[in-house]
Amino acid sequence: xxxxxxxxxxxxxxxxxxxxxxxxxxxxHEYMSWYRQxxxxxxxxxxxxxxxxxxxxxxxxxGYKVSRKEKRNFPLILESPSPNQTSLYFCASSLDTEAFxxxxxxxxxx
Amino acid sequence: DAKTTQPTSMDCAEGRAAxxxxxxxxxxxxxxVYWYRQIHSQGPQYIIHGLKNNETNEMASLIITEDxxxxxxxxxxxxxRDTAVYYCIVxxxxxxxxxxxxxxxxxxxxxA
Numbered sequence: 001x002x003x004x005x006x007x008x009x010x011x012x013x014x015x016x017x018x019x020x021x022x023x024x025x026x027x028x029h030e031y032m033s034w035y036r037q038x039x040x041x042x043x044x045x046x047x048x049x050x051x052x053x054x055x056x057x058x059x060x061x062x063g064y065k066v067s068r069k070e071k072r073n074f075p076l077i078l079e080s081p082s083p084n085q086t087s088l089y090f091c092a093s094s095l096d097t098e099a100f101x102x103x104x105x106x107x108x109x110x
Numbered sequence: 111d112a113k114t115t116q117p118t119s120m121d122c123a124e125g126r127a128a129x130x131x132x133x134x135x136x137x138x139x140x141x142x143v144y145w146y147r148q149i150h151s152q153g154p155q156y157i158i159h160g161l162k163n164n165e166t167n168e169m170a171s172l173i174i175t176e177d178x179x180x181x182x183x184x185x186x187x188x189x190x191r192d193t194a195v196y197y198c199i200v201x202x203x204x205x206x207x208x209x210x211x212x213x214x215x216x217x218x219x220x221x222a
Contacts, residue, residue, distance in 0.1 A: 035212075037151075042214050042215070044212075090153050090154070092153075092154075097159060098159070099146075099156060100156070101153030101154045102153050103152060104153055
C-alpha cells in the first residue's frame with residue numbers, strides 16, 4: 001500500500017532535549033516536505049526536498065533541521081525544542097502532482 | 111504561487127451537492143488549481159486538480175472559469191463523512207521542491 005509513515009504519532013518532551021521525527025515513503029517520490037499546523041495559522045511549510053541531498057527552507061524553518069540521505073526518508077530534527085514548537089506536524093511526498101500526507105505527529109514541548 | 115481566497119465556512123445538506131468556490135485572480139498561465147481536504151486533524155487528502163479544462167474523478171468535479179480567475183469544487187452528493195476543511199491551492203505542477211502554500215480553507219459542515 002502506498003503510504004507516508006511518520007513516527008512517533010504522539011510525543012511529549014522537555015525543552016532542550018533533542019528529538020527526531022521520522023518520515024518514510026514507499027512510492028519512490030522525489031519530493032518530500034514537512035509542515036506544521038497550528039490553530040488559526042493553518043498548514044505552514046517548514047522544509048522541503050527536491051531529491052536526495054537537496055533541501056530548502058519553507059516558510060517557517062527556524063529551529064528545525066532536515067536531512068535527505070536516501071530518497072525514502074526525510075527526518076525532521078529539533079536540536080533544542082522549545083514550547084513554541086508544540087504543534088501538529090505532517091510529512092508529505094509527491095512525484096509532481098498529487099501529494100500524499102502522513103497521519104501526523106502531535107508534539108508537545110513542556 | 112498565486113494566492114487563493116475561500117469562504118471561511120459553508121453548510122450543506124446530506125445528499126445534496128456541495129459547491130465550494132475559490133478565487134485565484136492572480137493565477138499565472140502555468141499554474142494549476144489543486145484541491146485537498148483535511149478531516150479532523152488527519153493528513154490532508156488530495157481531491158483533484160486542473161489547469162483550464164473542467165475535471166471529474168470519483169471524488170469530485172472541478173469547474174474552472176474561462177478566465178481561470180476562479181474555480182468551484184463540486185461534491186455531487188455530500189455525505190456526513192465529507193465534513194472537513196477544503197483547501198484550494200494554486201501552484202505550478204512541477205514547482206521546484208514542491209513548495210506549496212495552504213491557505214485557511216473552507217470548513218464544510220454536512221448536516222443530516
